[in-house]
Every structure is written in structure tokens, then in C-alpha cells.
Amino acid sequence: MTYSGAVRVGGPADVHELQELMISKVAVGPMDNNAYLLRCRATGEQLLIDAANDAGTLLTLIGDDGIASVVTTHRHGDHWAALADVVAATGARTLAGRLDAEGIPVPTDVALDDGDTVAVGRVPLTARHLVGHTPGSIALVYDDPHGHPHVFTGDCLFPGGVGNTHQDPEAFASLLGDVAAKIFGPLPDETWVYPGHGADTTLGDERPHLDEWRERGW
Template sequence: MTYSGAVKVGGPADVHELQDLIITKIAVGPMENNSYLLRCRATDEQLLIDAADEARTLLGMIGDDGLASVVTTHRHPDHWQALAEVVAATGARTYAGRYDAEGIPVPTDVLVDDGDVLRVGRVELTARHLVGHTPGSIALVYDDPHGHPHVFTGDCLFPGGVGNTHRDPKAFASLIHDVETKLFDVLPDETWIYPGHGNDTTLGAERPHLPEWHARGW
């Protein structure tokens, strides 16, 4: 079946099958967060992006093959409600942005900086530090050698705009700058965006709207 990225809380996961990587997206409540399970085809190693909530649902998705690591995209509580339980059940290593780790109540094993490479089996993900939604938000870029890039943006980029900066002009200026220079300026239009909430998008779909985002200031 064709991957759409359209998932609902209580509904089934959607699976994006790439040549080297399988991406499973599921929505969990009560804030309708997206969690993403990445599985290396060569090794079957698994990495979870945002243990947001509903630990039982996430553990069911992880299954019996175990979990090597959990990446928390940022410090906001709706993105780590299930983290402690998932880590306790799987022994997974925890990753978070260096400047957000202090706001996450589960100890972070690896502090992530801009440009750091994280691995799930033989697959490499590059971390991009995007400042504005929180001080230490990170996105993960998978530059698929067999196709276009895929980016897990947390709450920094959605269909229709960047993440919430609470009407703070400095925070917005910082976030739009980082999203433009580290994503839009260096990645092609075909780049697939997997956000922390809601439907997926592509850089090409969002690029024409950058001037209006600047003009409105959010």
C-alpha cells in the first residue's frame, strides 16, 4: 500500500518502506503526537523518535526485536510522556539535544549537537539543531542514498509553517533562520518532512510560502 502519513490516535500505524530503512508512523494521545519507529533493513536494529505517550502502544509497535535507542526531539512534555516506561522496558539508549536535555526528566545518555551523526544499524541520521521552538530542538535528516532525503522535524516545521514561538519575534527569527539555512537551503524540494503532529509534507510544498511566513511573523 502507498504511504500517506495520515494517522489518527487509536488508528493503525502507517509504514513507509525505503530500500534501506522502514519508517513506521503512529499517532498517540492525548495531544495527537506522532511517534516514528525506524528499522534498519540490514540489521533489524530499531530507533524510536519521540516516546510521546501511550507506552503500551509504542511497545506493541516495537515488538519483540527490541529497541536500541530513543531520540527525543525537544523538551516539551507531550514528546516524552512514555519515555521512562519505554526505556525501562527496552533498555534503549536515550538521545536529546544538548540544550533541551535538562528539561527532560529521563536521563539523557547522549547529548546531541548540530551535525552529529546518529545510527540505526547501517543507516545514518544527521542531527540539525533548530533554535526557537525550544533552545535545543533537533531534527534528524536521513539522506537516502537511493532517493530523496527524509527529515523528522519534531515541532520545528509543519505543513503551513514553523513551530510555535509564542509571538516572540526573536524566537521566530531564530527558528525561521535555522529552518531555512539548515533545511530549505540545502535540501531538495522532494525532501519528505515528518512532523511531531499531524500530516507529512515536503519542502517543495512549503517553499513557496516562506515569504508569507516571514511577513506574518509566525
């Protein structure tokens, strides 16, 4: 079946099968968060992006092979509510943006800075620090050597706009500037975007609206 990224709380995961990486997307309540399980096809090593909630659903998704790592995209509680339980069950190491780590109650083993590499087996991901939704939000970019890039944006980029900056003009300008420079700038239109809530999108679908977002201020 073709991957669409359309998932619902209580429903099955949707799986995006790439040549070197498998990406499983699942939704958990109560805030319709997305969690992503990445699996290196060569080694079987797995990494979870955002242990958002509902540890039972996430541990079922992870399965008996366990996970090596959990990356928390940012400090907001709906993105780490199940982190303690998932780490306790799997022994996974924890990673988060350096400036958000203090706001996550589960200790962060690896503090990420802009440009750091996060590996899942033989597959490298690049951390991009995006400031505005929170001080230390991290997106992860997989530059697939066999196709287009893939980017996991947390709450920094969605279909229709950047993440919530709570009507703070400086925070909005910072987030839009970082997203424009670090995501839209280097990555092509074909780049697939996996956000922290809701439907997926592509940079090509969103790029024509950057000026519109800038003008409206959110």
C-alpha cells in the same frame, strides 16, 4: 499500499518502506503526537523518535525485537511522556539535543549537537539543531542514497509554517532562520517532512511560502 502519513490516535501505523530503512508512523493521544519507529533493513536494529505518550501503543509497535535508542526531538512534555516506561521496558539508550536535555526528566545518555550522526544499524541520520521552539530542538535528516531525503522535524516545521514561538519575535526569527538555512537550504523539494503532530508534507510544498511566513511573523 502507498504511504500517506495519515494516522489517527487508536488507528494502525502507516509504514514508509525505503530500500535501507523502514519508517513506521503512529499517532498517540491526548495531543495527537506522532511517534516514528525506524528500522534498519540490513541489521534489524530499531530507533524510536519521540516516546510521546501511550507506552503500550509504542511497545506494541516496537515489538519483540526491541529498540537500541530513543531520540527525543525536544523538551516539551508531550514528546517524552512515555519515555521512562519505554526505556524501562527496552533498555534503550536516550538521545536529545544538548540544550534541551536538562528539561527532560529521563536522563539523556547522548547529548546531540548540530551535525552529529545518529545511527540506526547501518543507516546514518544527521542531527540538525534548530533554535526557537525550544533552545535545543533537534531534527533528524536521512539522506537516502537511493532516493530523496527524509527529515523528522519534531515541532520545528509543519505543513503551513514553523513551530510555535509564543509570539516572541526573536524566537520566531531564530527558528525560521535555522529552518531556512539548515533544512530548506541544503535539501531538495522532494524531501519528505515528518512532523511531531499531524500530516506529513514536502519541502517543495512549503518552500514557496517562506516569505509569507516571515511577513506574518508566525
